[in-house]
Amino acid sequence: MRARDLAEPYTSIRSDADAVEAVRVLVARRLPGVLVVDPTGRPYAILPASDLVGMLVPGYVQEDPLLAEVIDESHADHLCRALKGRSVADCLPVGRPYLPTTGPDSTATEIAALMARVRTPLVAVVESGDACQDRLLGMVTATRLLQCLLEAT
Numbered sequence: 364m365r366a367r368d369l370a371e372p373y374t375s376i377r378s379d380a381d382a383v384e385a386v387r388v389l390v391a392r393r394l395p396g397v398l399v400v401d402p403t404g405r406p407y408a409i410l411p412a413s414d415l416v417g418m419l420v421p422g423y424v425q426e427d428p429l430l431a432e433v434i435d436e437s438h439a440d441h442l443c444r445a446l447k448g449r450s451v452a453d454c455l456p457v458g459r460p461y462l463p464t465t466g467p468d469s470t471a472t473e474i475a476a477l478m479a480r481v482r483t484p485l486v487a488v489v490e491s492g493d494a495c496q497d498r499l500l501g502m503v504t505a506t507r508l509l510q511c512l513l514e515a516t
Contacts, residue, residue, distance in 0.1 A: 364511050365467065365470060366467050366468065366473075366486075367467035367468070367488060367500060369474065369488070370488040370501030370503055371501045371502060371503075371504070371507060374388060374394060375398040376399060377400055377402060378400065378450065378452040378455075379402055381449075382415070382418075382449040382450060383443065383446050383447065384451075385397055385410060385415065386443065389412050389415070395411065395412055395485065395504065396412055396413075398485070398487070399451055399452075406462060406487055406489070408455050409483060409487075410451060414455075415446070418454055419442040463477055463478075463483050463487065464486065465487070465489075465503075467489075469488075474503055478505055483505075485502050485503070485505070486502065487499060487501075488500040488501055488503060
């Protein structure tokens, strides 16, 4: 099976959208991550849900897991406040945006290898166009890929 056959439309959010809104989208649709598009609608990055979770927990708690044991639930219930006032772009890694891509003719094995190598649940399928304009055909999710591989057994 080729990437073009596995690609599906996928939920996206603008890079200038509120980070809390991104969390709401992920939760409401139970997504492993969201496709981030720039203000013009072009694919820009992948924001995994795990990265958002990481932003909720202060760095000093991540570095010392024993501190997590002393934070009571009443404080844990307010972790999402860490995202208040931040944009989706603020939640992306500093530097180059993270957008794993593959071409429409890539095989399921090539997509699986890419997902495993960069540890992502999402891969954008793009078709090269004129004047450096890539066209997004859709996204391949790890669950969609696994479904197709399972059906083949």
